[in-house]
Amino acid sequence: xxxxxxxxxxxxxxxxxxxxxxxxxxxxxxxxxxxxxxxxxxxxxxxxxxxxxxxxxxxxxxxxxxxxxxxxxxxxxxxxxxxxxxxxxxxxxxxxxxxxxxxxxxxxxxxxxxxxxxxxxxxxxxxxxxxxxxxxxxxxxxxxxxxxxxxxxxxxxxxxxxxxxxxxxxxxxxxxxxxxxxxxxxxxxxxxxxxxxxxxxxxxxxxxxxxxxxxxxxxxxxxxxxxxxxxxxxxxxxxxxxxxxxxxxxxxxxxxxxxxxxxxxxxxxxxxxxxxxxxxxxxxxxxxxxxxxxxxxxxxxxxxxxxxxxxxxxxxxxxxxxxxxxxxxxxxxxxxxxxxxxxxxxxxxxxxxxxxxxxxxxxxxxxxxxxxxxxxxxxxxxxxxxxxxxxxxxxxxxxxxxxxxxxxxxxxxxxxxxxxxxxxxxxxxxxxxxxxxxxxxxxxxxxxxxxxxxxxxxxxxxxxxxxxxxxxxxxx
Amino acid sequence: xxxxxxxxxxxxxxxxxxxxxxxxxxxxxxxxxxxxxxxxxxxxxxxxxxxxxxxxxxxxxxxxxxxxxxxxxxxxxxxxxxxxxxxxxxxxxxxxxxxxxxxxxxxxxxxxxxxxxxxxxxxxxxxxxxxxxxxxxxxxxxxxxxxxxxxxxxxxxxxxxxxxxxxxxxxxxxxxxxxxxxxxxxxxxxxxxxxxxxxxxxxxxxxxxxxxxxxxxxxxxxxxxxxxxxxxxxxxxxxxxxxxxxxxxxxxxxxxxxxxxxxxxxxxxxxxxxxxxxxxxxxxxxxxxxxxxxxxxxxxxxxxxxxxxxxxxxxxxxxxxxxxxxxxxxxxxxxxxxxxxxxxxxxxxxxxxxxxxxxxxxxxxxxxxxxxxxxxxxxxxxxxxxxxxxxxxxxxxxxxxxxxxxxxxxxxxxxxxxxxxxxxxxxxxxxxxxxxxxxxxxxxxxxxxxxxxxxxxxxxxxxxxxxxxxxxxxxx
Numbered sequence: 001x002x003x004x005x006x007x008x009x010x011x012x013x014x015x016x017x018x019x020x021x022x023x024x025x026x027x028x029x030x031x032x033x034x035x036x037x038x039x040x041x042x043x044x045x046x047x048x049x050x051x052x053x054x055x056x057x058x059x060x061x062x063x064x065x066x067x068x069x070x071x072x073x074x075x076x077x078x079x080x081x082x083x084x085x086x087x088x089x090x091x092x093x094x095x096x097x098x099x100x101x102x103x104x105x106x107x108x109x110x111x112x113x114x115x116x117x118x119x120x121x122x123x124x125x126x127x128x129x130x131x132x133x134x135x136x137x138x139x140x141x142x143x144x145x146x147x148x149x150x151x152x153x154x155x156x157x158x159x160x161x162x163x164x165x166x167x168x169x170x171x172x173x174x175x176x177x178x179x180x181x182x183x184x185x186x187x188x189x190x191x192x193x194x195x196x197x198x199x200x201x202x203x204x205x206x207x208x209x210x211x212x213x214x215x216x217x218x219x220x221x222x223x224x225x226x227x228x229x230x231x232x233x234x235x236x237x238x239x240x241x242x243x244x245x246x247x248x249x250x251x252x253x254x255x256x257x258x259x260x261x262x263x264x265x266x267x268x269x270x271x272x273x274x275x276x277x278x279x280x281x282x283x284x285x286x287x288x289x290x291x292x293x294x295x296x297x298x299x300x301x302x303x304x305x306x307x308x309x310x311x312x313x314x315x316x317x318x319x320x321x322x323x324x325x326x327x328x329x330x331x332x333x334x335x336x337x338x339x340x341x342x343x344x345x346x347x348x349x350x351x352x353x354x355x356x357x358x359x360x361x362x363x364x365x366x367x368x369x370x371x372x373x374x375x376x377x378x379x380x381x382x383x384x385x386x387x388x389x390x391x392x393x394x395x396x397x398x399x400x401x402x403x404x405x406x407x408x409x410x411x412x413x414x415x416x417x418x419x420x421x422x423x424x425x426x427x428x429x430x431x432x433x434x435x436x437x438x439x440x441x442x443x444x445x446x447x448x449x450x451x452x453x454x455x456x457x458x459x460x461x462x463x464x465x466x467x468x469x470x471x472x473x474x475x476x
Numbered sequence: 477x478x479x480x481x482x483x484x485x486x487x488x489x490x491x492x493x494x495x496x497x498x499x500x501x502x503x504x505x506x507x508x509x510x511x512x513x514x515x516x517x518x519x520x521x522x523x524x525x526x527x528x529x530x531x532x533x534x535x536x537x538x539x540x541x542x543x544x545x546x547x548x549x550x551x552x553x554x555x556x557x558x559x560x561x562x563x564x565x566x567x568x569x570x571x572x573x574x575x576x577x578x579x580x581x582x583x584x585x586x587x588x589x590x591x592x593x594x595x596x597x598x599x600x601x602x603x604x605x606x607x608x609x610x611x612x613x614x615x616x617x618x619x620x621x622x623x624x625x626x627x628x629x630x631x632x633x634x635x636x637x638x639x640x641x642x643x644x645x646x647x648x649x650x651x652x653x654x655x656x657x658x659x660x661x662x663x664x665x666x667x668x669x670x671x672x673x674x675x676x677x678x679x680x681x682x683x684x685x686x687x688x689x690x691x692x693x694x695x696x697x698x699x700x701x702x703x704x705x706x707x708x709x710x711x712x713x714x715x716x717x718x719x720x721x722x723x724x725x726x727x728x729x730x731x732x733x734x735x736x737x738x739x740x741x742x743x744x745x746x747x748x749x750x751x752x753x754x755x756x757x758x759x760x761x762x763x764x765x766x767x768x769x770x771x772x773x774x775x776x777x778x779x780x781x782x783x784x785x786x787x788x789x790x791x792x793x794x795x796x797x798x799x800x801x802x803x804x805x806x807x808x809x810x811x812x813x814x815x816x817x818x819x820x821x822x823x824x825x826x827x828x829x830x831x832x833x834x835x836x837x838x839x840x841x842x843x844x845x846x847x848x849x850x851x852x853x854x855x856x857x858x859x860x861x862x863x864x865x866x867x868x869x870x871x872x873x874x875x876x877x878x879x880x881x882x883x884x885x886x887x888x889x890x891x892x893x894x895x896x897x898x899x900x901x902x903x904x905x906x907x908x909x910x911x912x913x914x915x916x917x918x919x920x921x922x923x924x925x926x927x928x929x930x931x932x933x934x935x936x937x938x939x940x941x942x943x944x945x946x947x948x949x950x951x952x
Contacts, residue, residue, distance in 0.1 A: 158603035185485075198491065200815045215495055234940075340705075
């Protein structure tokens with residue numbers, strides 16, 4: 001992704017930056033990225049993902065001669081500013097939650113602390129590189145919640161919003177417990193398992209379905225057959241004949257795949273036919289419009305299903321295709337900042353996120369100022385931690401995160417383990433698929449000091465507004 | 477995108493391909509890409525987009541040594557097949573609708589005609605590279621439908637599913653009538669206008685909103701101010717004071733931007749305050765959760781709005797985040813092919829799409845076999861055309877499409893003109909935002925010869941199934 005970040009910038013970031021440049025406004029600013037809290041959010045938890053992309057991008061931010069020429073051509077930027085951009089390097093600090101961790105709305109999960117122009121420049125980049133990884137990881141994790149140990153495979157590449165987003169979703173879903181993906185580029189990059197069988201066209205090319213099955217099975221020895229090109233019942237029977245015929249030759253059909261029709265009904269029929277033929281060990285692999293709700297329903301109503309290919313709905317996070325999230329200024333030059341416009345509050349100040357466990361399960365998170373003491377005495381000692389870790393110091397990547405560049409396969413396994421550990425600690429009620437009621441929302445507590453800052457802001461602003469109205473009236 | 481297509485392949489494409497390779501199944505196959513027809517589709521028309529990506533990808537398909545090593549490591553592929561992949565080049569023909577054209581479900585918009593292994597290999601790539609450009613172009617075109625000549629700007633980069641998808645949506649929306657984008661990388665690549673103002677953080681950095689406005693306006697002379705960081709009414713008044721103060725210095729504020737709150741209410745209030753101050757020429761620019769429905773509602777209920785920034789909902793096509801589309805085998809070795817499984821019919825045979833006009837408006841499209849005579853005598857002569865054009869011949873790009881690589885700015889303008897011309901010819905009832913009733917769906921007619929082939933298939937299959945059932949019974 002490194003080569004594509006040049007000018008992945010919204011124009012306003014540069015117009016503001018130039019203003020800061022000439023004003024000398026280059027003191028330290030802190031921005032945080034968080035999921036906004038909303039009533040009626042369709043998710044009980046989210047999974048943090050995307051740090052790899054962010055790290056690679058931050059290290060590669062620079063302006064080429066062509067970029068500078070282009071910016072010059074816009075007629076908005078002065079020579080001194082363009083010269084400054086020519087030598088631009090990110091020199092700030094970045095704190096982040098680790099990939100694979102379970103997170104909740106209202107808590108900062110990435111915090112950028114840098115000279116104002118730098119922190120402002122990366123706004124669009126940070127949101128873009130983090131948002132969709134979280135969305136796709138969360139969608140996949142929901143499938144994992146209800147999969148009951150069955151195999152889940154990402155089949156989404158074709159319907160993703162770009163080749164990049166396909167790769168993001170494949171990666172995210174592996175982190176959150178999928179067994180692998182059909183997409184070879186991701187299998188190659190991360191050394192994760194790849195899966196695949198045949199398409200309907202393969203059956204259609206052959207004069208006869210059985211002949212298609214025979215040829216494929218003979219070539220691959222251990223494989224899966226797609227039985228719904230023409231008719232599911234006939235296809236199942238054809239597959240059974242081929243299994244019987246080729247069993248002697250050491251060919252092993254592990255599953256029959258179905259990709260259309262009324263899935264529950266058809267699976268029951270297929271299972272019956274298979275069992276009647278004593279093929280209890282041939283499982284059924286299901287694809288076609290699968291999402292977490294269908295997985296749950298199918299597993300509840302059928303037996304002998306071995307796994308699911310989850311495609312489109314995962315790869316676009318169909319029921320929540322965007323995240324209500326923000327990258328907001330929270331501190332400038334050591335002073336907390338907040339925006340007050342309607343419905344879009346953010347938490348001021350430089351923060352930490354303390355997660356508290358009780359009886360081995362997540363109990364609550366506390367968002368507090370970075371230097372604020374948090375009272376956790378009422379819980380078991382040692383069972384709390386700060387989720388935000390330092391990833392960049394003065395523009396340099398921290399030692400422990402170099403693995404992201406040096407050993408992607410090992411890194412991705414560590415993310416997956418992180419998710420599986422967190423998932424163990426997730427309270428059962430948060431694994432439910434339905435939107436949470438008010439009482440079921442995980443408790444993300446705002447610390448006393450932050451609450452005090454917000455109150456002061458609101459009061460100050462209220463007073464200002466009253467003054468302005470009084471002024472206005474006296475003028476009229 | 478060229479450098480990212482290596483192994484952007486679903487594993488099954490290669491397992492099928494290897495089977496074809498050893499079976500010698502390399503006769504000519506035709507696959508077509510089409511939007512599936514469904515009842516209750518939320519769109520009355522679609523806009524074709526993405527050909528640029530497809531052309532660049534097809535020309536760049538190849539397997540590097542690392543790719544071959546990776547495939548070898550999977551233990552699925554034999555040496556002879558891997559050697560064949562090592563020298564792989566696409567040698568087929570591709571037909572496509574031109575970018576910017578209005579299209580409808582059920583008609584092929586891309587047709588790949590190539591030796592079977594090649595046509596199969598590009599399945600995932602074709603769908604991925606075409607689907608989201610169509611989705612985003614269509615969503616943007618719907619905004620254009622109701623924009624009444626106002627300025628529309630793409631603001632979506634941050635919420636797109638990847639940096640690539642942000643660029644795709646920015647490009648698509650410019651083709652379908654947007655004035656430009658906030659995303660600099662796309663402005664640079666296609667020489668299209670870029671737009672941008674300031675963020676809330678800019679106001680928050682300054683001790684005082686008026687001072688923030690003053691500094692920004694002095695630097696840019698002709699610009700837009702964001703007035704909702706704290707309070708919309710106060711912000712509007714602060715902006716007016718700055719406009720009055722700096723007007724003498726030649727500073728021109730063209731618009732005030734609002735990004736939150738009850739937009740219709742707030743716009744009315746802002747307009748009133750502006751008009752009371754004789755600032756009729758300062759327009760209002762609206763962003764924040766905008767989609768086609770909100771544009772329509774706001775323009776219906778307010779006056780003096782100059783334009784809209786359309787972000788998230790455009791860049792993820794929020795109400796239709798994926799397209800029900802397919803890339804299906806329709807002919808092999810000169811013989812028509814079709815899949816019969818439930819609810820997923822496709823049109824067999826190599827086809828053309830004839831569009832017929834009546835009184836200068838699109839009247840109906842006829843999908844016919846490529847060599848079939850279509851009777852259009854009842855319509856004005858000369859007012860029909862075949863939408864599918866030859867883009868690749870024997871793996872070589874056609875002369876008229878080389879502009880896609882050689883002159884992107886000129887090409888993108890031609891796509892935009894194509895859309896605007898087609899939009900003129902689109903019947904008014906199809907510009908309505910609501911889902912079409914059965915009678916309102918644009919008429920895409922299936923030719924007599926295609927209907928005959930389908931009937932023959934269904935009959936043949938029905939007979940086979942009956943035979944199989946009879947056979948089954950006689951066995952029991």
